Amino acid sequence: MSFKEKGILVVLSGPSGVGKGTVCRALRKRGTSLRYSISATTRRPREGEINGVHYFFKTREEFREMVRQEAFLEWAEYVGNCYGTPIDYVRQTLDKGEDVILEIEVQGALQVKKRFPEGLFIFLAPPSLQELKKRITERGTETAPLIENRMTVAKSEIELMKHYDYVVENDEVELACDRIEAIVLAEHCKVERLIEKYRKFSGVEEK
Amino acid sequence: MSFKEKGILVVLSGPSGVGKGTVCRALRKRGTSLRYSISATTRRPREGEINGVHYFFKTREEFREMVRQEAFLEWAEYVGNCYGTPIDYVRQTLDKGEDVILEIEVQGALQVKKRFPEGLFIFLAPPSLQELKKRITERGTETAPLIENRMTVAKSEIELMKHYDYVVENDEVELACDRIEAIVLAEHCKVERLIEKYRKFSGVEEK
Numbered sequence: 529m530s531f532k533e534k535g536i537l538v539v540l541s542g543p544s545g546v547g548k549g550t551v552c553r554a555l556r557k558r559g560t561s562l563r564y565s566i567s568a569t570t571r572r573p574r575e576g577e578i579n580g581v582h583y584f585f586k587t588r589e590e591f592r593e594m595v596r597q598e599a600f601l602e603w604a605e606y607v608g609n610c611y612g613t614p615i616d617y618v619r620q621t622l623d624k625g626e627d628v629i630l631e632i633e634v635q636g637a638l639q640v641k642k643r644f645p646e647g648l649f650i651f652l653a654p655p656s657l658q659e660l661k662k663r664i665t666e667r668g669t670e671t672a673p674l675i676e677n678r679m680t681v682a683k684s685e686i687e688l689m690k691h692y693d694y695v696v697e698n699d700e701v702e703l704a705c706d707r708i709e710a711i712v713l714a715e716h717c718k719v720e721r722l723i724e725k726y727r728k729f730s731g732v733e734e735k
Numbered sequence: 736m737s738f739k740e741k742g743i744l745v746v747l748s749g750p751s752g753v754g755k756g757t758v759c760r761a762l763r764k765r766g767t768s769l770r771y772s773i774s775a776t777t778r779r780p781r782e783g784e785i786n787g788v789h790y791f792f793k794t795r796e797e798f799r800e801m802v803r804q805e806a807f808l809e810w811a812e813y814v815g816n817c818y819g820t821p822i823d824y825v826r827q828t829l830d831k832g833e834d835v836i837l838e839i840e841v842q843g844a845l846q847v848k849k850r851f852p853e854g855l856f857i858f859l860a861p862p863s864l865q866e867l868k869k870r871i872t873e874r875g876t877e878t879a880p881l882i883e884n885r886m887t888v889a890k891s892e893i894e895l896m897k898h899y900d901y902v903v904e905n906d907e908v909e910l911a912c913d914r915i916e917a918i919v920l921a922e923h924c925k926v927e928r929l930i931e932k933y934r935k936f937s938g939v940e941e942k
Contacts, residue, residue, distance in 0.1 A: 651926070689930055696924055717901040718901060719900060723902070
């Protein structure tokens with residue numbers, strides 16, 4: 529059978545503090561076949577960070593040139609550094625038939641959706657807003673007014689859920705991973721993805 | 736949270752001989768939370784068959800009356816006996832928030848789709864037409880011309896795949912079960928199913 533299925537771009541997003549990073553690390557530990565998108569950044573490598581593994585490290589000039597060439601699926605600036613998702617790596621991996629997962633903020637995900645609407649958009653949601661507040665507070669990295677601000681943003685982001693395909697509640701990390709794996713597996717079984725394959729095999733064998 | 740999620744009607748269908756019954760039995764053994772739809776039939780109970788467990792046994796007259804009252808999601812006649820899926824049992828179970836699985840022929844599934852388009856339609860497909868032929872032949876219940884006839888029907892049924900949501904290849908029973916479970920779990924995570932719940936909780940907690 530010459531039918532070659534393309535990989536799926538899985539975009540995992542959700543409010544800050546919901547646990548996107550934790551869920552991604554847990555998925556990675558499971559040894560799923562998901563490939564992880566590698567971001568480009570202008571920030572300096574931290575100790576132990578390897579170019580092409582943790583990030584693609586770029587100068588400001590190189591980064592700006594990539595933006596000009598529309599080489600990013602999305603990009604943004606945080607506290608003086610730029611971060612972006614190079615589109616080439618994603619496309620090459622999908623073309624090989626492998627799925628790519630991209631862990632990203634809500635605004636970035638909406639940018640990706642514009643450039644890549646055929647992606648699978650998963651919104652990671654907190655079990656409740658109280659729980660989200662608790663998680664952000666426990667991190668201890670933010671002051672009370674900043675926490676309140678994050679909560680307001682989180683509420684408005686829930687309204688953005690409608691642009692996504694799936695909502696995964698992050699009540700327990702392992703359950704969230706089960707749901708994400710199920711969603712990706714289900715996506716591979718969608719009729720639109722497979723009907724050509726079956727048409728081919730029923731055609732080929734008709735003679 | 737007063738949000739009450741409805742169950743999903745899972746319609747598992749596919750060409751005769753593909754292994755629908757085997758897959759359903761394997762799912763049942765796993766002890767999934769899926770409830771099994773119980774058919775009504777005019778055929779006589781076989782030894783050990785219990786009314787309301789294996790089938791709802793009906794007289795011809797009762798069955799005809801149910802057809803008149805549109806009490807079936809679908810019904811059909813096979814070799815002189817009528818079989819149908821009572822809609823009441825399905826609705827009651829879904830209203831309780833439980834998922835129902837219905838194992839059914841392709842023509843019946845298309846009838847169900849008309850009455851119940853919000854169902855989840857899964858087409859169980861053979862890994863290849865050769866394999867399907869092998870399975871039908873090995874059952875040993877059918878003559879060569881009948882087998883050829885079934886193969887023609889199977890090919891035309893593959894074209895009907897487009898009316899379904901998902902295709903699950905029955906290459907190995909346990910893998911097929913994994914895929915079906917994943918599809919049902921993913922369906923429960925669809926944004927359309929959950930967004931109201933999240934809107935409620937973000938609204939309630941705003942004050």
